[in-house]
Amino acid sequence: MTQVGEGPRAAEPAAGARGGLSVGDVLAERYRLEEHINNDSAGRQVWRGVDVVLRRPVALVLRRPGGSSAEEMLSAAVTASRVVHPNLIGVYDAIDEGTQAYVVREWIEGVALRDLVADEGPFDAERTTTVLHAVADAVAALHTSGMAHGNVHPGTVLVANDGRVVLADARVDSHTSAEADVRSLGALAYFMLTGHWPAEAGRSALPDGRRDGTGALVAPRNVRAGVPTYLDDLVMDLLDGKLALPTSQVLAGELARLDTGERLLLGGNGTLRFADDATPEVTTKATTPKLLIAGGVAVALVVAGLVFAIRALNSGGDDPLAQASASPSPQVTTSPVARAHALNLRADQVRIVDPKGDRSETKDAELIVDGNPKTAWQTSRYYNRSNFGNSKSGMGILIKLDQPSLVSSVKVQLTVPGASAELRYGNADQPANSAGDRTIVDTYKRLGEPIGKDSGTTMVFPTDTSVPYRYLMVWITDLPLETANKYRIGVQEIVVEVQ
Known part of the structure; x- marks a missing residue:
């Protein structure tokens, strides 16, 4: 079970590499270490623990040493703790002891998105949209509060056993920005569809997106069959540095229109249409256990507010045919x-x-x-x-x-x-x-x-x-x-x- 971090899991460190920490140690006279989970690529240790006061499981993300080297981690945790959202990890405590600093947060029984795709293979369009909607909702909530996440990645997206999708472990550094978060949402979708993380959203230990002979990123539908055109367009537009990005709020709102379950019908060209006449409200919601149900019919997706690129092909012909004016409104x-x-x-x-x-x-x-x-x-x-x-x-x-x-x-x-x-x-x-x-x-x-x-x-x-x-x-x-x-x-x- 991976609870945090970008890039592949580090090898299980020896006890000495854990800074002398071991199972049974109690931090801050309250948090007992139960199991070392993994080390992430940023050098942080992740432990499963127990809050002995409230008697609940917790995750501890620990960095050595503390002090100035841990300021960014602690600052991001304190800010994130003020934003409550069903798709954001709950942050309980942030402590700096000098020799070490650690963040105490919600424990999720589940698996990182990175490992889920590695184990099960790329997602279909419907599953990709459901996960992306959940993460975009979480990012939008942070951006509304004035905070950028700075670490949207398959290693920091956790999928609980009950289907809940949770974004964890914000990071604040010189590269953190709302625009970078939105770009990373596009990369997240690319990863779910292909198993690759494009470098356009930042370097990672995960394999880079597929490239053609010129070094240009290859679209998901050219990596694997079955990716709907409009979902493919959305991903490539979010990763295109020449195009203006939508805000996370706009992206989350448009994804909400797609992630509406039985209200969606397939249109003639694979576009999504709403089943009734009312204009649906843009809402944010936690995802449901349908996420973990693999298979089914993959819907072809149109992201109504976000298809920026123009797929221009010539059409020809000069055989005019007048449409009868008496025909009823189709x-x-x-x-x-x-x-x-x-x-x-x-x-x-x-x-x-x-x-x-x-x-x-x-x-x-x-x-x-x-x-x-x-x-x-x-x-x-x-x-x-x-x-x-x-x-x-x-x-x-x-x-x-x-x-x-x-x-x-x-x-x-x-x-x-x-x-x-x-x-x-x-x-x-x-x-x-x-x-x-x-x-x-x-x-x-x-x-x-x-x-x-x-x-x-x-x-x-x-x-x-x-x-x-x-x-x-x-x-x-x-x-x-x-x-x-x-x-x-x-x-x-x-x-x-x-x-």
């Missing part, structure tokens, strides 16, 4: 379809729909499909989040495909969270003026359900994969607060996936 279905791929949209395939504006906001639409997430089309600033200051009901982004296509999803990457929008479809374009825009707004029909302000920075609109579409419009209705009494949104990228 509903989201769950029909099995072929693997989807992203269209390489051109600047002339998108434009801004602004029926009641002065046309000043119709510029820069090409930035929505330029493949650069650092550029964005933006609205003007308004003094009301809804109805754009009561001056108009919304603004749209018209997407014109070269030919009618079976569309699997439309993903919209926003500059900030907090907007609301819906996807509409129609059978024709109109002139790019106020009158033409009014016709589009009046005749285009809503497709599926709107996405609310809790969706994060990426909106993923599912479609009916049995109906071909040529004209789609993302209709934005609510704006997020940008500054005091000013509301605004920017759209960085739109990705249309077709079969």
